[in-house]
Amino acid sequence: MTQDTLAPPAPTTGSPLLRVADAIADRRSAAMGSFRSRFGRLPTPARYVPAAILLIVLVLLPVWDKNLRSSTGSGIPVIGTPNTSFSGVLFLVGAFALCAIGLNVVVGFAGLLDLGYVGFYAVGAYTVSVFGSPSSDLATAYPWLICVPIGIAIAMVAGVILGGPTLRLRGDYLAIVTLGFGEIVRLAAVNTSWLGNRSGISNIPKPPGEKADGSKLFGVVDITPFYWLILAFIIVILVLISNLERSRVGRAWLAIREDEDAAELMGVPTFRFKLWAFAIGAAVGGISGGIFASRQGFINPDTFDVLTSILFLAAVVIGGSGNKFGVILGAVIVVYVPERLRGFDESLFGAWFVVLIVALLVALISQRKKLLSSTARAIATIVGGLLGFVVAVSVGTQLHSIVTDVGTDNPTRLLVGALVLVAIAGIVLTRLIGLASGDGPKAVALFLGAFVTVLLGAIAPYVFDEIGDGVQALRYFAFGIALIVMSVFRPQGLLPNRRRATELADRKKEVAAGVNA
Amino acid sequence: MDFSALFDNFGQLTATGFTQGAIYALVALGYTLVYGVLRLINFAHSEVFVTGTFAAILTLRLVGVGADEAVPSVAIVIAVILAAMVAAMAASGATALVVERIAYRPLRKRNAPPLVFLISAIGASIAISEAFGVFYSRDNVPVGNLIEPSTQFELFGASITNQMILVVVAAFGVMILLDTIINRTRLGRGIRAVAMDPDAAALMGVNKDRVIAWTFVLGGLMAGVAAVLYNLQFGVTKFNAGFLLGLKAFTAAVLGGIGNLRGALLGGLLLGLVENWGQAVIGSQWRDVIAFVFLILVLMFRPTGLLGESLGRARA
Numbered sequence: 001m002t003q004d005t006l007a008p009p010a011p012t013t014g015s016p017l018l019r020v021a022d023a024i025a026d027r028r029s030a031a032m033g034s035f036r037s038r039f040g041r042l043p044t045p046a047r048y049v050p051a052a053i054l055l056i057v058l059v060l061l062p063v064w065d066k067n068l069r070s071s072t073g074s075g076i077p078v079i080g081t082p083n084t085s086f087s088g089v090l091f092l093v094g095a096f097a098l099c100a101i102g103l104n105v106v107v108g109f110a111g112l113l114d115l116g117y118v119g120f121y122a123v124g125a126y127t128v129s130v131f132g133s134p135s136s137d138l139a140t141a142y143p144w145l146i147c148v149p150i151g152i153a154i155a156m157v158a159g160v161i162l163g164g165p166t167l168r169l170r171g172d173y174l175a176i177v178t179l180g181f182g183e184i185v186r187l188a189a190v191n192t193s194w195l196g197n198r199s200g201i202s203n204i205p206k207p208p209g210e211k212a213d214g215s216k217l218f219g220v221v222d223i224t225p226f227y228w229l230i231l232a233f234i235i236v237i238l239v240l241i242s243n244l245e246r247s248r249v250g251r252a253w254l255a256i257r258e259d260e261d262a263a264e265l266m267g268v269p270t271f272r273f274k275l276w277a278f279a280i281g282a283a284v285g286g287i288s289g290g291i292f293a294s295r296q297g298f299i300n301p302d303t304f305d306v307l308t309s310i311l312f313l314a315a316v317v318i319g320g321s322g323n324k325f326g327v328i329l330g331a332v333i334v335v336y337v338p339e340r341l342r343g344f345d346e347s348l349f350g351a352w353f354v355v356l357i358v359a360l361l362v363a364l365i366s367q368r369k370k371l372l373s374s375t376a377r378a379i380a381t382i383v384g385g386l387l388g389f390v391v392a393v394s395v396g397t398q399l400h401s402i403v404t405d406v407g408t409d410n411p412t413r414l415l416v417g418a419l420v421l422v423a424i425a426g427i428v429l430t431r432l433i434g435l436a437s438g439d440g441p442k443a444v445a446l447f448l449g450a451f452v453t454v455l456l457g458a459i460a461p462y463v464f465d466e467i468g469d470g471v472q473a474l475r476y477f478a479f480g481i482a483l484i485v486m487s488v489f490r491p492q493g494l495l496p497n498r499r500r501a502t503e504l505a506d507r508k509k510e511v512a513a514g515v516n517a
Numbered sequence: 518m519d520f521s522a523l524f525d526n527f528g529q530l531t532a533t534g535f536t537q538g539a540i541y542a543l544v545a546l547g548y549t550l551v552y553g554v555l556r557l558i559n560f561a562h563s564e565v566f567v568t569g570t571f572a573a574i575l576t577l578r579l580v581g582v583g584a585d586e587a588v589p590s591v592a593i594v595i596a597v598i599l600a601a602m603v604a605a606m607a608a609s610g611a612t613a614l615v616v617e618r619i620a621y622r623p624l625r626k627r628n629a630p631p632l633v634f635l636i637s638a639i640g641a642s643i644a645i646s647e648a649f650g651v652f653y654s655r656d657n658v659p660v661g662n663l664i665e666p667s668t669q670f671e672l673f674g675a676s677i678t679n680q681m682i683l684v685v686v687a688a689f690g691v692m693i694l695l696d697t698i699i700n701r702t703r704l705g706r707g708i709r710a711v712a713m714d715p716d717a718a719a720l721m722g723v724n725k726d727r728v729i730a731w732t733f734v735l736g737g738l739m740a741g742v743a744a745v746l747y748n749l750q751f752g753v754t755k756f757n758a759g760f761l762l763g764l765k766a767f768t769a770a771v772l773g774g775i776g777n778l779r780g781a782l783l784g785g786l787l788l789g790l791v792e793n794w795g796q797a798v799i800g801s802q803w804r805d806v807i808a809f810v811f812l813i814l815v816l817m818f819r820p821t822g823l824l825g826e827s828l829g830r831a832r833a
Contacts, residue, residue, distance in 0.1 A: 113632055115639070165817050172558040172635050173816060176767055180809035183764075191802045306760065310643055317636050477647035483640025488623045491633045507628045 062087035062224040087223040094230035097331035100315040102284025108322035110277035111257030113175040116182025120282040122304035124289025127151035132205035137194035144205045155286025163278035189301040200300025314479045320493025322500040523797040528675030530793040538789020539688035543743035544766035545781035547736030553776035560638035563763020564645035569744025570754040572608030573601040606741030613737030650756035768812040774822025
C-alpha cells in the first residue's frame with residue numbers, strides 16, 4: 001500500500017484532549033517549518049549569529065550575576081537563583097546537559113533505552129577520584145588532566161562490558177538490564193572498601209590553572225571556572241556528535257532506531273553500531289562524572305542512585321529525544337527550574353508560574369477553533385487567568401503570613417471564601433462577554449479553566465510552608481507525571497527531532513488509516 | 518566465598534528462599550500476565566505492589582494494630598489479615614486499572630512505539646512511589662507485631678515458622694486460583710485469545726479493551742496479596758520498596774518464561790532460592806546484586822526463559 005492510498009489523517013480515535021494535542025502539534029510544526037526554511041535560506045555566517053550571541057550570553061551569565069551581587073546584593077533579576085550559588089546551578093545544569101547529550105546518543109539516535117546511564121556517570125566520577133585522590137587506597141594522586149582520560153576510557157570499557165552481553169536484547173529487556181547495571185555500580189561502590197564504601201572518597205583533584213594573583217583558578221568558592229570548563233566540553237562534544245550524526249555511523253543508528261531487522265538486512269552491522277552508541281554515550285557520561293567529582297571534591301554512592309538516572313532520561317525525553325539542543329533544554333528544565341524555585345521570593349513566584357501557565361493555556365485554548373469568536377476566547381482566557389493570578393497572590397500572601405506568623409487561624413476558610421467570591425464575579429463577567437458573543441456557557445467554561453489552572457499554579461507555593469523544600473520534594477513526582485504527559489501528548493519532546501516526530505506521526509496515521517490497527 | 522555457611526544452613530536458607538520466592542512469584546504473575554497480553558513490561562507494576570503494602574498497613578492502623586502493641590489473639594489476627602488483604606487487593610487492583618487508563622490506553626490508541634510505552638510506565642512508577650514518599654513518609658514504615666514467628670516443626674534442619682507456612686500456603690492458593698481463572702473461565706479464555714492474536718480475538722467478539730483492563734486488574738490483585746505477605750514476611754515497607762522487589766519479580770518472570778503463568782511460579786521460587794543460597798556464599802551485602810547478575814545471565818543464555826513463553830505467541 002503506498003502513501004497515496006492511505007486515508008488522510010482522519011480526526012479519529014481518542015478523547016477530545018488527544019485531538020487538541022494533535023491540532024497543536026500540526027499547527028506548530030507548520031509554523032516551525034516556514035520559519036525554518038526562511039532561516040535556512042540565510043547566508044551561512046548569518047545563521048551562526050544567534051548561536052554566537054547565545055554562547056556569549058551563556059559565558060557571561062555568571063560574571064554578570066557576580067557583579068550584580070557585589071553591587072546590589074542580589075543576583076540577576078528573574079533568572080538568577082537568590083538562595084544558591086548561581087554559577088553552581090549553572091554548572092550542575094551543564095553536567096546534566098552533558099549527560100543528556102551522551103544519553104541522547106543511546107536513546108535518541110540509536111533508540112536503545114538505557115535506564116542505567118548513571119552507572120557511567122558514576123564510573124567516570126569514581127575513576128577520577130580513585131586515581132586522583134591522595135586519600136584513596138590506590139593513592140596514585142595523578143593530576144586531573146591524567147585522571148579524566150582514564151575516566152573516559154574506563155567508562156567506555158564499562159559501556160562495552162555492559163553492552164557486549166546485553167545489546168542482543170530488544171527494547172524493554174534492555175531497559176531492565178541496564179537499570180540493573182546502574183544499581184550494581186552503586187551497590188559495588190557501597191560494598192567495596194577501596195571505593196570508600198558509604199562514606200565515599202574525598203580530596204578529589206581539581207583541574208590545573210592559576211589566576212593572575214597566583215591563587216588557584218578552579219577553587220572551592222567560585223564555581224564559574226568549572227561552569228566554563230563544562231560549557232567548553234559541551235561545545236566540543238556537540239560538534240563531535242553532530243559530525244557523527246551526519247556520518248555513516250549516524251545513519252546506521254537512525255536505521256537501527258527505525259527498524260533494526262530491516263537495517264540488519266540492508267547490511268548494517270547493527271550489533272557493532274549499537275555497541276558504539278553505548279560506548280560513546282558511556283564516554284560522555286564518564287567525562288561529565290569526572291568533572292562533577294572534581295567540582296564536588298568529594299563523592300559518595302548516594303549521588304548515583306536510580307532516580308538520577310531517571311532524571312537524565314527525563315531530560316532527554318522532555319527536551320526532545322534525538323535533538324541535541326532539545327536535550328539541553330531538557331537538562332535546563334530538570335535541574336534549573338527546581339533550583340530556581342528553591343527559596344523563591346513569593347512576589348515573583350506567581351509571575352513566574354503565570355507566565356508559564358498562561359502561555360500553555362493560550363496555546364491550548366486558542367487551538368479549539370470553533371469554540372468561540374477569537375476575541376471572546378482571548379478575553380475569557382485573559383480575564384480568568386488574571387483574576388486567578390490576583391487572587392492567588394493576594395490570598396496566598398495572606399495565607400502565608402497567617403500560617404507563618406499567627407499560626408493556623410483557619411486559613412482554609414478564608415481562602416475558600418475569597419476564591420468563591422472572585423470566581424462568582426468572574427463567571428458573571430465572562431457570562432456577559434459570552435452573551436455579547438453568543439457563546440455563554442463556553443466562555444464560562446474557558447474562564448473557569450483559566451482561573452483554576454492559573455490559581456492552582458500560583459497558589460501551590462503557599463501551600464508548602466517552605467516553598468523551595470516543597471518544590472524540591474515534589475521534583476521527582478513532577479517529573480514522573482511529566483513523563484506520562486509527554487508520552488501521551490508529545491512523545492517527540494519539547495524541541496523534537498524532525499525525523500523522529502515524523503516517525504511518530506506516521507505511526508499515528510497508520511492507526512487512523514486502519515493499517516496495523 | 519564461604520561455602521561452609523551455605524552447607525551448614527542449607528535447610529534454613531532453602532526454607533527462607535522458598536518463602537520469599539513465593540512472594541516474588543505472586544508479583545511476577547502481574548508482569549507475566551500483562552506481558553502475555555500486551556507484549557509490554559508493565560514497569561509500574563512494582564508501584565501497584567507498593568500501593569498494596571501501604572493499603573494493608575493503613576488498614577492495620579485503622580483496626581488499631583500498631584507497631585508497639587502486643588500480639589493479638591489468633592482469631593483477630595486472621596480477621597485482620599483478611600481485611601488487610603482485601604484492602605490491599607482493592608488498592609492494587611484499582612492502581613493497576615488507573616495506570617492502564619492513564620499511562621497506557623491513550624498510547625495504545627495512538628499506536629505509540631514500545632519505547633514511549635516504557636517511558637510512560639517509568640513516569641507512572643516514579644509518580645506513584647514519590648507520591649507515597651512525599652505525602653506519607655520517606656522512611657521505613659513498620660507493619661506492627663501481627664504474628665509472633667514461632668517454630669511449628671523442623672524439616673531437614675530448618676525450622677519452619679507459622680509465618681512461612683502462612684505465606685507459602687496463601688501464595689500457592691492464590692496462584693492456583695489465578696491458574697483456574699485463566700484456564701477455565703470465560704474471562705480467562707478472552708485473555709488467552711487476546712494474548713494469542715488481538716485482532717482475531719476482536720473479530721471473534723472479544724472486547725479487547727475490557728480484557729486488557731481485566732488483565733491489569735488481575736495482576737493488581739495478585740500484587741495486593743503479595744503486598745500483605747511481604748508485610749508479614751519483612752515487617753516493614755517503604756515508598757521505594759517496589760523498585761528492588763519489582764526488579765526481582767521481573768527477573769523471576771523472565772527466568773520462568775515471561776508470559777507463562779507457571780513459569781512465573783517456577784522463576785519466583787528459583788530466584789528466591791538462588792538469592793538465599795548466593796548470599797550465604799558471597800555475603801549478604803551483595804544479596805541484591807545476585808538477582809541482577811542472574812537476570813543478565815538468564816537473558817544471555819535463555820531469553821525465552823525455562824518454560825518458554827506460552828500465554829501468547831513466541832516473541833518476534
